[in-house]
Structure formats: structure tokens, C-alpha cells
Amino acid sequence: MEVVILADPAAVGSHTAELVARRAAETPDMVLGIATGSSPLGTYRELARLHAQGDVTFDGVRCFALDEYVGLPERHPASYALVVERELTTPLGLDPANVRTPDGSAADIQQACLDYEHALAASGGVDLQILGIGTNGHIGFNEPTSSLASRTRVKALSQQTRMDNARFFAKGEDVPTHCITQGLGTIMEAREIVLVAQGEAKAAAVAAAIEGPVSSMCPASLLQFHPRTRIVLDEAAASGL
Ligand code: GLP
DSSP states (O other): OEEEEESSHHHHHHHHHHHHHHHHHHOTTOEEEEOOSSTTHHHHHHHHHHHHTTSOOOTTOEEEESEEESSOOTTOTTSHHHHHIIIIIHHHTOOGGGEEOOOTTOSSHHHHHHHHHHHHHHTTOOSEEEEOOOTTSOBTTBOTTOOTTOOSEEEEOOHHHHHHGGGGSSSGGGSOSEEEEOOHHHHHTSSEEEEEEOSGGGHHHHHHHHHSOOBTTBGGGGGGGOTTEEEEEETTTTTTO
């Protein structure tokens, strides 16, 4: 695990964007694992800036999102499908046919989970996975107590996560109760991982992930077993180390 501590969120965004841009230049058809939430937004905006300047192209890049809410109305602005479209597909000029999110409105949700695993495997697997971290140490929506070997599946969201994410919805009760998320076992198969975290609110989760025991109580701690993971933090997120 390589830990990079930078002065502020802007530095986290440019450092991580440069890493992604470098990998896209090395492997133009790379499979990029994408996270939603606010943590990687600085990275995505910096990538959009580099793309607008003509410094990087994502024409052949294939993307798989980590997770999606279950049961939101189609094209709900907080659905991760729409967040991905807004923050990545459009500004980075990705081919929409190359961008996938789990299908949270599928009639057969278990089948949708299996289909997602099959699509990931058929792509050849994730070359670079971008992750955020929840205040409770979750990655994707793998909440504390998630099986360390888990695969893409339906999960109930914890009360804390529903509260953390209420800011994206008009009313607290609009936050879905369930989601589809890649499992911890699925995420660990990525060949390279970069986790970004900013702000004091993430300090305790970051410290548990990096310095605590590997435990399902802090799902991100499993990354200690990953051979090629970089954790990019601003000083506030690193303050518990
Ligand atoms: C969200 C997402 C995760 C994200 C994490 C942190 O709910 N499911 O993929 O990394 O929780 O969110 P944020 O970056 O908004 O703090």
C-alpha cells in the first residue's frame, strides 16, 4: 500500500487525474473502474480539463461503475447511472456503449448482479479501479460486516450511509434502502487501485483502513492485501494517521 499525502483536495484531484491519464495513454482500451460520490469529483473534473485541452483521449476506455441504488425511478438525478453520465461520459467524451453501471431497476435483480460479474469478466477485468471511502470504511457500498470474498450483489444500506447520502436527495426518506454493489472480492481483482479521500470526516476511516487490522468492520482495510494500491489523501483525511 502506497500512501500519498498532499496539501489539499485540489492536489489530490490533479495527482489522481495524472495517474489515470497516464494509464489511459499506456493502455488506450483500458478498463477503468469508476466510483461515484463526492471524493473523486476533483479527479474527474481535472480529467475533463485535460481532455478539453486535448492532452488525453478516452475514446477506447471502457468503464464499469462500482455500484447503483436499487429502485430509483429511471433517470433520477441521484442515480449513479446519471452521475456517471454527467461527471464522466459527457465531459470525458467516453463512448456511452463502453460505460456500464449495475442495473438497479432490473426486474430480476439477482440476475442483474450475475450479468454484471459476467460483463466484468468478459472485459478482461479492471485495469485501474478508482475508489472513495465511506465514513464507516465502506468501499463501493460494501458496508461493515461485508464478506471479504463477496461478489456483486444486493445489499441493504446502513443507516449511516443513508444519512451521509441524504444530501443528494430532496428528502431523507427518498434515499433508497438497497443497492447493487461490486463485492470486495470483485474489487480486489482490479490490477491496480487508487483510493482518494479528502477532509477530516474521513480521517478515522482512513486510519482504520491503513493502520488498523484487516477486518470486515472496515471493508477498506482489505486493501492492505492488494499488491498495487495507492491511497491519495489531503492533509485533513490523513490527520488520523
Ligand atoms: C458512496 C459510494 C461510494 C463512495 C463513498 C464515499 O455512497 N457508494 O462509492 O466512495 O460512499 O462517498 P463520498 O465520496 O461522497 O464521501
